[in-house]
Amino acid sequence: MLEIFRAYISAQGGFNNEELDRICSVATQRKLRRKQLVLLEGEICRHKIFVAQGLLKNYRVRDDGTESILRFAPENTWTTDHESLTKQIPSRNNIEALEDSQVLLWTIDDLNDLLDAIPAFKAYTDRFITNALDASYQRIHVNISYTSEEKYDDFVSSFPDLFNRVPLHMVASYLGVSRETLSRIRQSRVKQNKIV
Amino acid sequence: MLEIFRAYISAQGGFNNEELDRICSVATQRKLRRKQLVLLEGEICRHKIFVAQGLLKNYRVRDDGTESILRFAPENTWTTDHESLTKQIPSRNNIEALEDSQVLLWTIDDLNDLLDAIPAFKAYTDRFITNALDASYQRIHVNISYTSEEKYDDFVSSFPDLFNRVPLHMVASYLGVSRETLSRIRQSRVKQNKIV
Numbered sequence: 001m002l003e004i005f006r007a008y009i010s011a012q013g014g015f016n017n018e019e020l021d022r023i024c025s026v027a028t029q030r031k032l033r034r035k036q037l038v039l040l041e042g043e044i045c046r047h048k049i050f051v052a053q054g055l056l057k058n059y060r061v062r063d064d065g066t067e068s069i070l071r072f073a074p075e076n077t078w079t080t081d082h083e084s085l086t087k088q089i090p091s092r093n094n095i096e097a098l099e100d101s102q103v104l105l106w107t108i109d110d111l112n113d114l115l116d117a118i119p120a121f122k123a124y125t126d127r128f129i130t131n132a133l134d135a136s137y138q139r140i141h142v143n144i145s146y147t148s149e150e151k152y153d154d155f156v157s158s159f160p161d162l163f164n165r166v167p168l169h170m171v172a173s174y175l176g177v178s179r180e181t182l183s184r185i186r187q188s189r190v191k192q193n194k195i196v
Numbered sequence: 197m198l199e200i201f202r203a204y205i206s207a208q209g210g211f212n213n214e215e216l217d218r219i220c221s222v223a224t225q226r227k228l229r230r231k232q233l234v235l236l237e238g239e240i241c242r243h244k245i246f247v248a249q250g251l252l253k254n255y256r257v258r259d260d261g262t263e264s265i266l267r268f269a270p271e272n273t274w275t276t277d278h279e280s281l282t283k284q285i286p287s288r289n290n291i292e293a294l295e296d297s298q299v300l301l302w303t304i305d306d307l308n309d310l311l312d313a314i315p316a317f318k319a320y321t322d323r324f325i326t327n328a329l330d331a332s333y334q335r336i337h338v339n340i341s342y343t344s345e346e347k348y349d350d351f352v353s354s355f356p357d358l359f360n361r362v363p364l365h366m367v368a369s370y371l372g373v374s375r376e377t378l379s380r381i382r383q384s385r386v387k388q389n390k391i392v
Contacts, residue, residue: 070336082329130325133329144371145262145372
């Protein structure tokens with residue numbers, strides 16, 4: 001599992017072997033079964049999570065019991081509850097494995113030590129947060145200005161692999177479109193031979 | 197104008213007078229008339245902007261000519277096109293004054309010099325970006341899971357001052373709700389005496 005992470009983080013550039021060893025040395029490896037939770041609403045988020053294999057979802061449960069899916073995290077991505085982790089306040093979100101998964105966990109204390117000790121890790125993390133901010137602004141643009149059809153097409157073209165791994169009702173929740181509307185759009189796209 | 201910024205940035209903590217002088221010394225002061233643009237789609241964004249007085253909007257124009265409002269920036273907030281500024285790529289957005297405004301501008305080169313030279317400025321900027329990321333995740337949650345009524349109520353309670361300064365159709369664009377729907381909700385809230 002560490003090999004997958006090491007290949008990922010090496011590809012980001014700027015790390016020597018000693019730094020890579022140090023980053024890997026404080027990671028905890030964990031296997032998750034499908035439907036297993038790694039963060040429960042109300043808990044303080046203790047870890048930043050790297051997904052080496054599998055797929056996780058970050059979601060919030062509304063008062064009426066429906067799920068609002070904030071993010072999907074497939075292999076070779078990070079996930080966490082950023083606000084809860086950095087401010088050490090109770091999380092409003094849950095993180096759950098959608099498939100059997102293998103993850104690596106870093107505590108906030110170990111992360112902060114790495115950020116202080118390894119300038120390349122700080123620079124990488126800064127770039128990562130900056131890119132996450134740009135991506136979230138783009139998602140807000142999609143949310144507020146795309147039609148349901150455009151949201152569907154944007155998701156399929158942006159995340160073709162995810163689209164085939166995630167049930168349609170979860171894609172609907174992620175996009176903020178009703179399940180019925182998304183089913184209708186999908187059927188119409190199948191008829192147009194856009195999906196085979 | 198600089199006094200307003202100096203009071204704002206001092207309140208963030210961690211700066212000595214020499215550092216404050218240095219940050220202020222490289223700012224350019226500019227007055228904007230209502231409807232004046234400070235960033236035009238297709239240009240590379242050259243500045244990070246602090247709004248000392250007035251109100252700016254950051255928006256994108258869709259192919260059908262409609263505006264999608266990404267953010268409002270009232271006094272004592274920053275605005276920019278983050279992606280265009282940090283990556284020096286053409287902007288997809290416009291930034292325009294909604295009211296006569298007074299702003300301070302920092303170039304990306306001066307900003308980077310300040311970030312390198314003043315650790316407190318780097319720490320403040322990191323906190324700012326982290327908070328912006330958390331806020332944008334919360335906005336995505338609102339976008340994908342709130343009803344139009346809940347979006348309206350959330351905006352009014354989160355930004356009571358803005359609500360009174362911004363035309364309703366711009367609030368509708370910011371929330372991703374049709375103008376007609378938002379007018380109907382507003383009328384119903386007025387009847388319920390939630391707005392006097």
